[in-house]
Amino acid sequence: MQTGEVLTKKHPYLAAPFPRAFAHRGWHLGELAGLENSLPAFQRAHAEGYRYLETDVHATSDGVVVVHHDELLDRTTDGTGPIGKQTWAQVRGAKIGGTAPISRLEDLLEELPDAAFNIDVKSDAAVEPFLRTIERTGAYQRIAAASFSEARLARIRRSAGPRLLTSMGPRSAAVLWANGWLPFLKLGFLSQGAMAQVPVRQGLLTIVDQAFLRAAGRAGVEVHTWTINAVEQMRKLLDLGVHGIVTDRPDLLRDVLIERGTWHGG
Numbered sequence: 001m002q003t004g005e006v007l008t009k010k011h012p013y014l015a016a017p018f019p020r021a022f023a024h025r026g027w028h029l030g031e032l033a034g035l036e037n038s039l040p041a042f043q044r045a046h047a048e049g050y051r052y053l054e055t056d057v058h059a060t061s062d063g064v065v066v067v068h069h070d071e072l073l074d075r076t077t078d079g080t081g082p083i084g085k086q087t088w089a090q091v092r093g094a095k096i097g098g099t100a101p102i103s104r105l106e107d108l109l110e111e112l113p114d115a116a117f118n119i120d121v122k123s124d125a126a127v128e129p130f131l132r133t134i135e136r137t138g139a140y141q142r143i144a145a146a147s148f149s150e151a152r153l154a155r156i157r158r159s160a161g162p163r164l165l166t167s168m169g170p171r172s173a174a175v176l177w178a179n180g181w182l183p184f185l186k187l188g189f190l191s192q193g194a195m196a197q198v199p200v201r202q203g204l205l206t207i208v209d210q211a212f213l214r215a216a217g218r219a220g221v222e223v224h225t226w227t228i229n230a231v232e233q234m235r236k237l238l239d240l241g242v243h244g245i246v247t248d249r250p251d252l253l254r255d256v257l258i259e260r261g262t263w264h265g266g
Helices: 039-047 105-111 124-137 150-163 170-181 210-219 229-240 250-260
Strands: 020-024 054-059 066-069 115-120 143-146 195-199 222-226 244-247
Touching: 020 150, 020 222, 020 250, 039 105, 054 124, 054 250, 066 105, 066 124, 066 195, 105 115, 105 124, 105 222, 115 124, 150 170, 170 195, 170 210, 195 210, 210 222, 222 229, 229 250
Parallel strands: 020 054, 020 244, 054 115, 115 143, 195 222, 222 244
Antiparallel strands: 054 066
16 A cells, blocks of 8 residues: 555654644745745744745756746746746846745755755656755655645656655545545555645535544545644644644744644754
């Protein structure tokens, strides 16, 4: 079975106790507002005690892996156009929020050697450069790869093997959800990944509930919910038993975990 193999439970990425608190694109609050996915945002999140940092990567036309969510530079930087059609020499001139340079993935890994990263690989073109960067930096033990593309995740798994954790893609998560309500179907062989990283709801459909968590427990996989920014919802999900929460309000999530005695930050 691919989901929740015993091997993944021994992976160093999963060594920290539950619940896992993820700073979504770093700490982009207060004076760092508008600086999502910037090195200062990640440094601040780590300084505030966050061990797990969530981010995204694209690759430039010359194969440099850069930390950025959107395909285009336009929304968060003073640059323009698609990252994949520009060289690193061109992309590096763009400033996030007009102030912070875009970082290469290897820069982020070097600057925060004690942090664990959940990395959404945003394009097919980024897969091989992403894997080369992990190999070159020796960062397999502190990275989990994610994607909304099952095919992209399959390529990553084939190339990296069990050294690299991966989350479930949408199809695998849907199978897990179906197993929650129809466990007799035994469709687990269609799922791959050590973690189901999902929204609480998708349209009118509730994804994360007791049935989903029971199915995850049977499969031996973790459930991480995104992106949770309201205190009451954080509390409800923790009461439900989710294993991790991804948030744009790391200040609030930390407070909630401290009040419950389950803050495991540095």
